[in-house]
Amino acid sequence: MSRHDFGKECSVKVNRRTFIKGCTMAAAAMGLSEAMVPKLVEAAASDQRPPVIWLHFQECTGCTETLLRASHPDIGRLILDIISLDYHETVMAAAGHQAEEVLQETINKYQGKFICVVEGGIPTKDDGIYCKIAGRTAMDILADVAPKSMAVIAIGTCATFGGIQAADPNPTGAVGVRDLVKGTPVINISGCPPNPISFLGTVLHLLTFGKPPRTDALGRPLFAYGRKIHDQCERRAHFDEGRFAEQFGDEGHKQGYCLYKVGCKGPGTFANCPAVRFNDVGSWPVGQGHGCIGCTEPQFWDTMTPFYERLPGVDMPWGDGIVTGANSAGIKILGVTAAAVGIHAAVGIGKKIIGCGRCNTSSEDQE
Numbered sequence: 001m002s003r004h005d006f007g008k009e010c011s012v013k014v015n016r017r018t019f020i021k022g023c024t025m026a027a028a029a030m031g032l033s034e035a036m037v038p039k040l041v042e043a044a045a046s047d048q049r050p051p052v053i054w055l056h057f058q059e060c061t062g063c064t065e066t067l068l069r070a071s072h073p074d075i076g077r078l079i080l081d082i083i084s085l086d087y088h089e090t091v092m093a094a095a096g097h098q099a100e101e102v103l104q105e106t107i108n109k110y111q112g113k114f115i116c117v118v119e120g121g122i123p124t125k126d127d128g129i130y131c132k133i134a135g136r137t138a139m140d141i142l143a144d145v146a147p148k149s150m151a152v153i154a155i156g157t158c159a160t161f162g163g164i165q166a167a168d169p170n171p172t173g174a175v176g177v178r179d180l181v182k183g184t185p186v187i188n189i190s191g192c193p194p195n196p197i198s199f200l201g202t203v204l205h206l207l208t209f210g211k212p213p214r215t216d217a218l219g220r221p222l223f224a225y226g227r228k229i230h231d232q233c234e235r236r237a238h239f240d241e242g243r244f245a246e247q248f249g250d251e252g253h254k255q256g257y258c259l260y261k262v263g264c265k266g267p268g269t270f271a272n273c274p275a276v277r278f279n280d281v282g283s284w285p286v287g288q289g290h291g292c293i294g295c296t297e298p299q300f301w302d303t304m305t306p307f308y309e310r311l312p313g314v315d316m317p318w319g320d321g322i323v324t325g326a327n328s329a330g331i332k333i334l335g336v337t338a339a340a341v342g343i344h345a346a347v348g349i350g351k352k353i354i355g356c357g358r359c360n361t362s363s364e365d366q367e
Contacts, residue, residue, distance in 0.1 A: 075200055087106055103145075116151070124139060154177040191271065197276050
């Protein structure tokens with residue numbers, strides 16, 4: 001099957017309204033102004049769709065399923081219009097030797113120009129024998145494909161940090177992509193599964209600016225993972241006032257109080273879940289009454305469990321959340337907030353003066 005025929009198999013055109021809506025949502029998620037939307041649309045609408053090789057290793061295919069089943073707009077179809085998905089074991093028509101021929105053809109023809117997406121952890125124990133495709137281990141395939149790509153996007157917590165396969169005792173020696181790939185940019189889109197908008201925004205950033213978005217120390221785009229869930233949560237006001245659900249189903253839980261005491265890991269988890277909802281339908285686990293389990297963080301199966309016990313080390317100004325009076329608690333919180341606002345203002349002024357250390361430009365230049 002030729003690359004052109006495979007592209008026709010995978011791509012189903014979306015209408016222009018949906019296309020622009022998707023780009024607008026991605027721009028908002030990335031913190032870009034409306035003025036940048038036309039540039040994103042122009043880059044995304046180019047006839048020169050970047051070829052993508054999508055590798056599957058130790059995973060459940062949940063990240064692909066989430067992406068393809070996304071709606072409002074149909075992000076799966078939108079992404080297939082933006083990229084040329086040349087190799088993807090789940091959605092491609094080819095199989096067996098034919099599929100592997102497509103893989104090698106794409107690598108040879110577009111070396112240095114294709115995007116490599118990795119879904120799933122990579123087992124390293126016993127020379128990687130616990131995951132093989134076409135007679136090759138996941139380690140071998142990754143070592144062959146990743147260095148020849150323009151960039152690698154690790155999608156899902158399995159690909160970014162090893163996922164559940166890497167949970168103690170990690171019998172297969174599973175690791176994330178960044179543990180093995182050096183010398184090629186690796187962008188981590190963590191989550192189990194991650195928000196499709198975070199993936200779309202990363203792809204659009206690569207196409208529009210020709211480089212990966214700014215990332216945190218773990219390689220995650222700051223636009224999606226730059227703030228804690230706790231700081232963006234609609235239940236945060238209840239936390240600040242000391243109102244908690246003490247157990248599932250109690251009156252506090254029914255009233256929508258903070259879920260920290262029943263195990264919510266939002267105070268230790270970086271993600272944009274409260275701000276950019278899955279499928280743009282307004283629902284997310286915390287909003288429905290279930291605490292965050294910290295799935296975007298490294299080793300969350302070990303560090304965030306038991307899931308229904310409170311996260312230690314969370315600073316609560318009033319002690320254990322027992323408030324003797326609303327006014328006294330409010331005064332304490334107001335003082336903390338005022339100090340934080342003062343620090344934020346000072347930091348903002350400092351950034352304008354000395355610029356951003358990561359990119360050597362001032363905040364005004366970035367705008």
